[in-house]
Amino acid sequence: MKKYPSLRRLPKFEYIAPTTLEEATRFLSEHKNEARPIAGGTDLLLNMKRRAAVPQFVVGLRNIPDLDRIAYDEGKGLRIGPMVTIHDVETSPLVLEKYPILSQAAATLGSIQIRNLGTVVGNVCNALPSADMVPSLIALGTRVKIINGTDERLVVLEDFITNVGKTVLAPGEVVAELQVPELPSKGAGTYIKYAQRGAKALGICNVAAWLSMKDDTCTDVRICLGAVGQTPIRAVQAEAVLKGQPFTPEKVKEAGQIVSKEAQPRTSLLRGSAEYRKEMVGVLTERALKNVRDQIG
Numbered sequence: 001m002k003k004y005p006s007l008r009r010l011p012k013f014e015y016i017a018p019t020t021l022e023e024a025t026r027f028l029s030e031h032k033n034e035a036r037p038i039a040g041g042t043d044l045l046l047n048m049k050r051r052a053a054v055p056q057f058v059v060g061l062r063n064i065p066d067l068d069r070i071a072y073d074e075g076k077g078l079r080i081g082p083m084v085t086i087h088d089v090e091t092s093p094l095v096l097e098k099y100p101i102l103s104q105a106a107a108t109l110g111s112i113q114i115r116n117l118g119t120v121v122g123n124v125c126n127a128l129p130s131a132d133m134v135p136s137l138i139a140l141g142t143r144v145k146i147i148n149g150t151d152e153r154l155v156v157l158e159d160f161i162t163n164v165g166k167t168v169l170a171p172g173e174v175v176a177e178l179q180v181p182e183l184p185s186k187g188a189g190t191y192i193k194y195a196q197r198g199a200k201a202l203g204i205c206n207v208a209a210w211l212s213m214k215d216d217t218c219t220d221v222r223i224c225l226g227a228v229g230q231t232p233i234r235a236v237q238a239e240a241v242l243k244g245q246p247f248t249p250e251k252v253k254e255a256g257q258i259v260s261k262e263a264q265p266r267t268s269l270l271r272g273s274a275e276y277r278k279e280m281v282g283v284l285t286e287r288a289l290k291n292v293r294d295q296i297g
């Protein structure tokens with residue numbers, strides 16, 4: 001069985017509390033490999049206790065105003081700031097109305113204590129394949145706004161996470177915002193997390209599915225799989241089977257079978273064999289697609 005490094009006391013570090021994002025990125029750029037940003041700390045502090053990360057400086061984003069804002073503009077979509085917690089997204093009336101799949105995903109993450117501290121951006125930047133917010137955000141076409149001083153760039157979330165715990169962020173860069181596009185009105189989505197202890201464990205496999213329909217035809221579809229590869233995986237071959245086609249039980253079954261082939265899980269004593277997880281992620285996809293179809297009506 002994989003041996004997890006035991007938790008030790010936190011190593012010594014200096015806490016830096018900038019009051020603007022520009023100040024934060026300047027400090028991070030000047031101390032490239034010695035400094036790390038911290039949001040809720042639910043991942044970073046554990047990694048420090050495991051000595052997986054030993055930064056000399058920890059740069060808190062808490063004193064920077066307005067980073068905890070969720071904003072929505074008609075025609076543009078949703079913006080999630082870097083200090084927006086999982087609990088904020090779970091309970092935001094705006095998110096519940098316009099992007100319920102995100103509230104649903106948030107409700108599956110950890111315990112209430114973790115959701116109160118942990119942020120959506122922290123979940124994305126930690127870049128684990130099992131991160132619960134990521135599949136739904138990818139299925140919604142989210143873009144990541146990255147800043148470094150006064151420079152900024154946008155990266156599609158699908159391309160942001162490159163491997164287990166790895167992102168395209170260069171030292172000194174921080175995520176300033178997640179941008180979720182406006183969605184067509186005749187669309188809906190769902191997130192299913194399959195875990196041994198419901199919300200209190202990382203997923204064995206997870207699926208986010210988003211569909212839009214015109215009459216009985218599927219006009220757009222996005223399926224993203226979690227915990228079955230090195231990164232969350234967009235199931236593009238399964239999507240191709242559904243897109244532009246009448247939405248039938250046969251097509252849904254075929255999409256599930258293709259997803260089982262697209263998934264690349266490994267065998268884990270804690271989470272099951274690769275074969276089992278491949279089978280289950282196909283089953284979950286079928287369930288998710290049927291559920292979304294029922295929501296659209």
Ligand SMILES: Cc1cc2nc3c(=O)[nH]c(=O)nc-3n(C[C@H](O)[C@H](O)[C@H](O)COP(=O)(O)OP(=O)(O)OC[C@H]3O[C@@H](n4cnc5c(N)ncnc54)[C@H](O)[C@@H]3O)c2cc1C
Nearest residue numbers: 039040041042043044110118119122123125131132174175
């Ligand atoms: C008991 C427990 C249960 C958990 N259960 C789950 C679960 O069920 N599902 C799940 O997905 N996760 C789970 N987690 C993991 C964790 O809570 C989430 O990933 C959380 O969303 C991380 O957010 P944070 O704000 O705490 O991140 P932090 O720990 O503050 O940061 C995480 C990483 O992101 C970087 N970072 C943070 N903000 C920025 C930024 N703006 N720009 C650039 N880099 C940044 C940090 O440097 C660090 O590397 C659990 C953790 C614990 C301790």
